[in-house]
Amino acid sequence: MARAAPPARPPEELPHIMLWRWRRNPLRRRTDLAQAWIAVGLFLAVLPATPAAMFLIGDVAYRHHKETARHQAATRHHTPAVLVHDVPRHPEPGSHEAKKTLYPATVRFTDSQGHPRTATADVEPAQTAGSTVHVWVNPDGKITDPPLTNEQVRNRTMVHAVLAALAVPLLGAAAYDYANRRLERHNLAQWDAAWADIAPRWTTSR
Secondary structure, eight states: OOOOOOOOOOOHHHHHHHGGGGGTTTTHHHHHHHOOOOOHHHHHHHHHHHHHHHHHHHHHHHHHHHHHHHHHHOOOOEEEEEEEOOOOSSSSSSSSSHHHHEEEEEEEETTTTSSSSEEEEEEEEOTTTTEEEEEEETTTEEEEEEEOOOHHHHHHHHHHHHHHHHHHHHHHHHHHHHHHHHHHHHHHHHHHHHHHHHHHHHHHOO
16 A cells, blocks of 8 residues: 655644754754844845845956056057968858958068068958968067957956856855854864763663
8 A cells, every 4th residue: 555645744834843953942052043144244234245246346347447458458459470381271262250260370470660570360261372360469569469348347347247146145155054063073072072971861770
């Protein structure tokens, strides 16, 4: 015969069970109540700290990336370069992928000091040797990425802000776990002390 399933607890009993640490009962320890208060305190701290950290970190990140973009725009320059070799054709010319694909190619250009240089740059496919392309060059005369755009600054700022928003609850959870482990060690120490006191009465030979 199939074993009968135990009766489900009525919904009204669930809050009563979940909030047992707040009720006075002979089994509740002071550490149980302390654990409950720590959970409430951390929860109330995390609520305002999360948007505050998101705003503060986002603001710092925005200022940093905005200043980086300004510095890059002031120090990097867009200069023409000549292809040394033909650039391979894309397997699917005219496709959406072909419009975004870049191939490494050797180019010659003149840096800001007037020195001729040869380097490798990512260029669009199907270009022939001798064609002119434009590359970004840093103060050291090396090919580099273009300065950060406003969209890139916003995206990087959002990443930092979201990471900050995620970090606060994680720190709160880590703090609660640390406190919980400390309280658990305290409970075990009390249990050991109580057992050391009562064990001789149970083990005394008659």
